[in-house]
Every structure is written in structure tokens, then in C-alpha cells.
Amino acid sequence: VLASAGAVERTYALDRRHVFHSWSAQATVDPMVVTRAEGSWLWDGDGTKLLDFTSQLVFTNLGHQHPRIVRAIQRQAAKLCTIAPAHANDARSEAARLIAAHTPADLDRVFFTNGGADANEHAIRMARLHTGRHKVLSTYRSYHGGTQLAVNVTGDPRRWASDHATAGTVHFFGPFLYRSPFSATTEQEECERALAHLEQVVAFEGPETIAAVVLESIPGTAGIMVPPPGYLRGVRDLCDRHGIVYIADEVMAGFGRAGRWFAVEHGDVAPDLLTFAKGVNCGYVPLGGVAISDAIYETFAQRPYPGGLTYSGHPLACAAAVATIQVMEDEGVVDHADRLGREVFGPALAELARKHAWIGEVRGVGVFWALELVADRVTREPLAPYGGGSAAMTAIMTAAKDEGLLPFVNFNRIHLVPPLNISADEALVGIGMLDRALSRAARSV
Numbered sequence: 001v002l003a004s005a006g007a008v009e010r011t012y013a014l015d016r017r018h019v020f021h022s023w024s025a026q027a028t029v030d031p032m033v034v035t036r037a038e039g040s041w042l043w044d045g046d047g048t049k050l051l052d053f054t055s056q057l058v059f060t061n062l063g064h065q066h067p068r069i070v071r072a073i074q075r076q077a078a079k080l081c082t083i084a085p086a087h088a089n090d091a092r093s094e095a096a097r098l099i100a101a102h103t104p105a106d107l108d109r110v111f112f113t114n115g116g117a118d119a120n121e122h123a124i125r126m127a128r129l130h131t132g133r134h135k136v137l138s139t140y141r142s143y144h145g146g147t148q149l150a151v152n153v154t155g156d157p158r159r160w161a162s163d164h165a166t167a168g169t170v171h172f173f174g175p176f177l178y179r180s181p182f183s184a185t186t187e188q189e190e191c192e193r194a195l196a197h198l199e200q201v202v203a204f205e206g207p208e209t210i211a212a213v214v215l216e217s218i219p220g221t222a223g224i225m226v227p228p229p230g231y232l233r234g235v236r237d238l239c240d241r242h243g244i245v246y247i248a249d250e251v252m253a254g255f256g257r258a259g260r261w262f263a264v265e266h267g268d269v270a271p272d273l274l275t276f277a278k279g280v281n282c283g284y285v286p287l288g289g290v291a292i293s294d295a296i297y298e299t300f301a302q303r304p305y306p307g308g309l310t311y312s313g314h315p316l317a318c319a320a321a322v323a324t325i326q327v328m329e330d331e332g333v334v335d336h337a338d339r340l341g342r343e344v345f346g347p348a349l350a351e352l353a354r355k356h357a358w359i360g361e362v363r364g365v366g367v368f369w370a371l372e373l374v375a376d377r378v379t380r381e382p383l384a385p386y387g388g389g390s391a392a393m394t395a396i397m398t399a400a401k402d403e404g405l406l407p408f409v410n411f412n413r414i415h416l417v418p419p420l421n422i423s424a425d426e427a428l429v430g431i432g433m434l435d436r437a438l439s440r441a442a443r444s445v
């Protein structure tokens with residue numbers, strides 16, 4: 001049952017009167033009222049049904065209102081809504097066990113946080129105390145969270161307003177062949193040159209001053225650039241040579257999104273710390289965390305770890321994580337995501353690129369895809385500038401919604417990131433909507 005027009009109006013009016021929105025000029029905010037959501041679909045205030053190709057902020061990995069997750073939260077609420085982090089609790093213990101069962105190598109201890117930003121903050125704190133060093137290296141094309149240190153580690157323009165000279169953060173360029181910062185023309189060249197560049201940054205910053213390299217295993221919001229073969233291995237080796245902690249940020253790419261439990265598996269390496277959030281429990285209740293290697297665990301075996309959160313390992317969030325991971329195991333969701341990437345998204349988006357001159361590049365893996373849109377395929381001029389928008393991108397967004405599709409748009413890119421358990425048929429329905437939206441937008445601009 002959808003909400004009445006009056007209820008929708010009231011929701012909207014109260015939002016505009018009292019809710020302060022993220023990353024926005026408040027007077028320009030125009031939120032869509034959502035009255036219902038189920039699986040890969042949601043309904044707006046007018047009752048229009050939309051296919052959710054965003055998984056919201058790429059977190060409803062098993063779709064909206066998954067009955068097993070909803071039931072797990074309800075049962076946990078009836079049993080024990082909350083308990084302080086110092087106590088042991090069955091939901092928390094079981095969530096930690098299940099997460100550790102899937103993280104690479106010896107990353108078997110889990111520190112729970114409320115989301116991705118604080119997971120990265122704590123991972124960096126652990127790395128700094130473990131190494132006795134301060135600096136943190138990360139890529140320009142990255143997002144690591146909105147809190148003070150996490151936003152400084154972030155490379156994308158959301159960092160600019162909060163840049164803080166004493167944060168100890170240094171940025172470098174990761175591999176991105178389509179817009180190679182190294183003038184490379186092959187994946188192998190891009191990989192070699194990106195690693196040589198990072199080696200130089202480390203040398204010039206002083207290896208003995210660097211606590212950690214923080215790296216999204218596949219950069220997400222920055223553009224879904226799957227690293228070339230050998231890159232993550234090269235980063236791992238570089239960190240080993242210099243005693244630097246390798247932090248893999250798997251907040252967006254982890255928990256099956258890239259067709260593996262963790263995207264770092266594509267590079268066949270294990271980090272020292274791995275941060276997660278979002279897909280760990282579909283975001284039904286806020287949860288994030290850091291998975292910790294034995295060596296870093298040992299640093300804090302006898303010496304107290306100076307950090308904590310009131311809601312670390314919140315039972316409702318952990319019960320949702322247990323149910324999410326069990327559904328992923330029982331229903332083969334990671335293999336399904338991998339197959340969707342190879343058999344549906346890959347071929348269908350390649351076909352889309354043949355039809356639409358705006359599509360400069362298609363890239364991705366699993367259920368994690370980006371269309372890089374360009375005004376000109378030869379010059380590769382982006383359809384919107386870095387950090388900005390354009391009339392063409394707005395036209396595409398509007399046309400997509402008219403077709404019944406909710407797309408994830410960032411600068412000159414469209415990301416296709418629906419729930420991992422979307423069916424092949426529904427995925428093709430969404431790609432068909434995008435196909436028609438691109439044609440309509442191209443005619444209108």
C-alpha cells in the first residue's frame with residue numbers, strides 16, 4: 001500500500017523544513033520521497049516504480065526488504081536490542097566468525113564500527129601505532145569517508161573543503177589506462193608505470209615516515225577502475241619492502257560486489273588490514289569494521305588499543321550481518337554476481353557502447369560497472385568536467401528516471417550497481433531502460 005498524496009506532501013515538507021542533507025547546498029535540495037521498496041525496485045511519492053540500479057549508495061547488496069534479514073533484525077530486537085561492546089553477545093560473536101571465514105589469509109580479528117569512514121579511521125590508527133609512523137598514502141581517485149581523517153585520505157573533490165595540513169596524508173595516482181596519468185598505452189605499461197610512480201612517492205616522502213597505504217581494491221565512486229593484473233601484488237611487495245601497512249578499503253567493492261567475497265582476491269594478495277561496511281549487512285542497520293591480521297593483532301595483545309565506539313558491534317546490525325552472509329552462502333550470491341558480470345553486464349554493455357557515441361569506455365566486473373561518458377571519443381573529453389555536472393548528464397539522469405530506472409551518476413559517469421541478487425532478466429530490463437534513456441537524452445541535448 002503506497003502512501004496517500006497528503007502523507008507524501010507532509011514527508012517532503014518536513015524534510016525541507018528540518019532535515020539537513022549531506023554534501024548539498026540546502027536550499028537546492030529536492031529529495032525523492034520513497035514510500036516503499038522491495039528487491040531491486042522502489043516506489044516514489046507519485047507511486048512510480050523504479051528499478052534501483054544504485055543499491056542506494058551501493059549497499060543494499062541483497063536488495064530491499066530481504067525477508068531473512070528483516071526477520072533476523074526483528075528476532076534480535078525481540079531478544080536483545082543492544083548491549084555494550086565490552087560484553088560478549090551471540091550476534092556479535094557469530095558475525096565476527098562469519099566475516100573472518102571469508103576475509104583473506106589471517107585477517108581473523110574484527111573491530112566493529114558504525115560505517116566505512118570510522119573503519120578507515122581506526123585502521124589508520126592501528127597502522128600508525130603498529131609502525132610508530134604517521135603518514136598515510138592514498139590515491140587521488142578515491143573515496144574513504146566523510147570524517148576528518150577519512151576525508152583527508154580521500155582523493156575526490158569532497159576532500160577539498162576539509163583539507164588539513166597536519167593530517168599526514170599524501171596522494172598518488174593509481175592505474176587508470178583510459179585516462180593514464182603516465183601516458184601508457186597498454187595495461188602492462190600502466191601497471192609498471194603506476195608502481196614506479198608509487199615507489200618514487202614512497203622514496204621522496206621517506207619510507208620510514210609512512211605508516212600505511214590505503215587503497216580501494218577497485219576504486220568505487222571514483223570510477224570503478226579494475227586495476228591491471230600485477231598492480232595489487234606490486235603494492236603488497238612495496239609495502240613489505242618498506243614495512244608499510246597495506247590497508248585494503250573494501251567498503252564498496254567487498255562482500256561480493258566484484259564477484260568475489262573481497263575484490264582484493266582478484267589481485268591474489270592479502271592486505272594487513274581490510275575495512276568493510278555497506279554490503280556486510282546490506283546497510284539495513286549501520287555497520288562497518290576492520291579485519292585485522294595476526295601481526296597487527298599482536299601489537300595490541302598486551303597493550304590496550306586506544307579506540308572504541310558506543311555501538312561497536314551493535315547486536316541489531318550484527319544480526320543483520322549474520323543473516324546477510326548466510327543468505328550469500330546459501331544462495332551462491334558471489335558466484336551469481338561473478339556470472340552476471342561475465343555473461344550479462346559485460347556483453348550487454350559492450351553492445352550498448354557500439355550504439356551510443358557518448359560511451360567512451362565500459363569497465364567493471366561482477367555487479368560493479370561504469371560507463372565513462374565522453375563528448376568526443378577521439379579526444380576523450382568527459383561529458384562533464386571532473387567534480388562537476390553538465391546539461392547532457394542531467395538529461396541522461398532525467399531520461400533514465402522517465403524510463404523507470406534509478407541510475408548512479410558521478411561527474412561524467414554512470415555506474416550500474418544494482419543488488420547482487422538481481423536476476424539476469426531484470427538486469428537486462430535495466431540496461432534496456434538505460435539504452436532508451438541515452439537515445440532520448442542524445443536527441444534532446
Ligand code: PLP
Pocket residue numbers: 057114115116117118120143144145146216220221249250251252253277278288
Ligand atoms: N570507503 C569507500 C570505498 C566508500 O565507498 C565509502 C562510502 O561510500 C566509505 C569508505 C565511507 O563509508 P561510510 O559512508 O559508511 O562512512
